[in-house]
Amino acid sequence: MSNENKTDLLIVGCGVAGLSAAVTALEKGLSVTVLERSGEADFGGNSRWTEAYMRMKNDSEISDDFEDHFAENIGWNIEPTVLGALSDAYHDWPPTVRAHSLPDPEVISTFADQVPPTIQWLKGLGLRFEPQPIYLLTQNTTRIAAQGGGLGIITRLMEEAVKLGARVLYRTTAVGLVLDDAGQVSGIRTKGPDGRVEILSAKNVVLASGGYQGNPEMMTHYIGEKARHIRPVAPGGHYNKGEGIRMALEIGAAPAGEFGSYHAEPIDPRSRQPEAVVFIYPYGILVNKNAKRFVDEAPGTTDAHYDNITRSIADQPDGISYVIFDAQVEDIPRWTTSIRSEVKPFEAETITDLAAMIDLNPETLNETVECFNAACPAGDDPFSPLQLDGRGVDLDPVKSNWCRPIVKAPFRALPVISSNCFTFGGLKVDPHARVIDQDGKIIPGLYAAGETMGIYHRVYTGSTSVLRGLVFGRQAALHAASATN
Template sequence: MNDKFDADVVVVGCGVAGLSAAVTALEAGLKTINLERSDENHFGGNSRWTEAYMRMKNDSEISADFEEHFANNAGWNIDPNVLDALTDSYADWPSFVKSHSLPDPEVISAFANSVPPTISWLKGLGLKFEHQPIYLLTQNTTRIAAKGGGLAIIEALRAKALALGGEIRYRTTATDLVRDEKGAACGVVITNPDGVQSRLLAKRVILASGGFQGNPEMMTKYVGLRAKHIRPVAIGGYYNRGEGIQMALNAGAAPAGEFGSYHAEPVDPRSRQAEAVVFIYPYGMLVNRLAKRFVNEAPGTVDAHYDNITRTIADQPDGISYVIFDSRVEDIPRWKTSIRSDQPPVSAPTIEALAAKLGLPEAALAHTIAGFNAACPQRSDAFEPFVVDHRGTKGLDIDKSHWSRPIDKAPFYAYPIISTNCFTFGGLKVNENAQVLDHDGRVMAGLYAAGETMGLYHQVYTGSTSVLRGLVFGRRAAQHIASSSNR
């Protein structure tokens, strides 16, 4: 290709992944352009809205279970022949293993090892990391967060990128890859703010444009009919339309991650706030529109199980559920911190009155609660809300494992809850350098992916690693480009 390049690196996206890639590339002296679908006031996609919790003991050590959790949630019914191959050196893996959708041990190891130096690099930009208040009343791992959350991170990175001479093009969408005569990515087709298409040429392309939670067509294609019940957890998710993933798949990239799933959070549908989560349900009871229980509300600490529990809500009639609890909730210190909705709970002096306010069948809800109350353990020991207490029900079709107490002390309360989409699991297969791989496990020349655009998660989200994924692999992509450019 004889066309003049517009940049050394074009980065599709302007969240934590895209901006960490841009700053790293700029620090290496590479001309870099970021593309951002939104206007300047809303740049950053999901990154703008997240509190950016990180699965770390402190700002220099990852949590003890970091790599283990990924290994335990690598996919469903994995062929033992695939697992056997993973014990060999990467060079000896068959092509079908290199392109397999599971997270490669090499990728996870590189991820884990890169977290501390990435955080150190961010601290050099003035960001501060420490233990921050969290809405989860019980946890099974350790977390820290950036002071100011994701917004502070993207603002610091953008300021640094601009100071280094980086360019950001707002209201500009990449819709396809440009490839040279050998098939290497050498730019993208873009739609400008005025709707006119053109080509933006670059020596390398980094796709960091998020997942597809804002695209109902792709959501229905991959997640199924329940997609109609699911909405993005925050406004930033609506900008994530999946073009970055789709253009690479169309070019022959291998898919990775679980395309039929997503990271779910339980949210009050009445609230206009971002991430209006309701996490009080382990101490109450969840029912659907038919006033029937449908899930074990407390199989363990809430952080380890809310992903799966919340996805079951999307499968309920109309995709909605209700957490029912009573005045015993006042026994739980700080219980209100588990609710981020700006809407008050629905309350009533009787169960029947509560059902009427919620539009639930009154007799059915009374029957469900009566059966639940009868199945609760009769224990005289003190209720301990912050430890797994094995206070489970017995004899129900679906037993509740912990924190089971009768719901019989008026007034009674309820919150509606829907399943919202933080991000989709399916994305592109990459190696440890964030290079996109094809269906035979070969590197696709010139093409990289980071953040939600790369596929990594299966079964259950490894909590508080998504922002880290974007930061680490955005940076690793740019570092690899810089090292390759200097050869």
């Protein structure tokens, strides 16, 4: 084995998780090699495209609901014995609990505790964070964002990594983990630009290669037939093929997070824009190809519910829906910011003409709109678009807020599909980002961070995914440095 193929820390992936691990390790004096499937111009996966919203009050305090939201969404039908064990000291947990797919309270607590120092570390590298305008018209938590978004973060981290001596191998894919005779991860089998397989050895490996939203086979395997209706929200997602997760599972890693689910955003399928979100639907109705409503469009603030609403769109015929709204939308302050498609809505003077434009049955769509209109509140309660107003309709399905008759021409429609920001399923890790096996033991030499680690169930804890990558990439590198030095 030549010296150039040996490194202290071998990192798979150049997003926020991989690069935060790389720079941290280099600062601690480790040698670092980073593998990136894409070419240099496209490095970063999902991180390149995200606006990097962060669930924080300011750049030194997390939002008040940060840990509570995770606690409310730890999984489905958890056994009382498992929940009871979580109150014991970690070393007293039975192996089945240590390997359970739910997010450990210790991991979430570490996550919350390490967000502020991680942001301060990034500020020391010249990055800046502040409240930013957001496309959601209503939200129930606080958020800030990095200036320059995810691209700004990975660009600065890559500059620092290269300056400190990182070896970055582009167009190189990890295809398997290498174990020594004692069962420690000692390297990775890689496939380079020429297609040749090579083994790179390392004292420790960090898997930060994203989820599996860019792999139709894994999407179908875990999410089912409706996966054919779901596409990545941005171009970077197509690089996330799931190998990091798969190769760790093959050596006995414990799965974590909800493998059959994903963080969903509603987008206009006609658009060429990344993350072409459509968040105007709470102020109209959503109908499927049968011109029927199928979901409560406004159960609460948009940020708390769009995940579930968008996933329900994937269950509709052909995985598509249409938001129907009218000219009264002009009454809503900055309503245009809730639509990020460059393609204009369909527009017509009658519902019948609108139905023809979007190839829906006109009689059925008219009936759906008329039924909705008749059920809208007739009292004096004001329509309050920027706060929950309780103006609901008692239909099947109900609509809980922001109901007013759709009567003012021109009538508008936008197609909406379910896009995949990232998959929930990943690897079980401890607070140091060390990967846990199915028996609740540490897999020596192996770490996971970012989308490759699994912590989400039920509903995404919004604006925490970039933070997850930054915090646990750094946690992995700090632990690897302490173990190496």
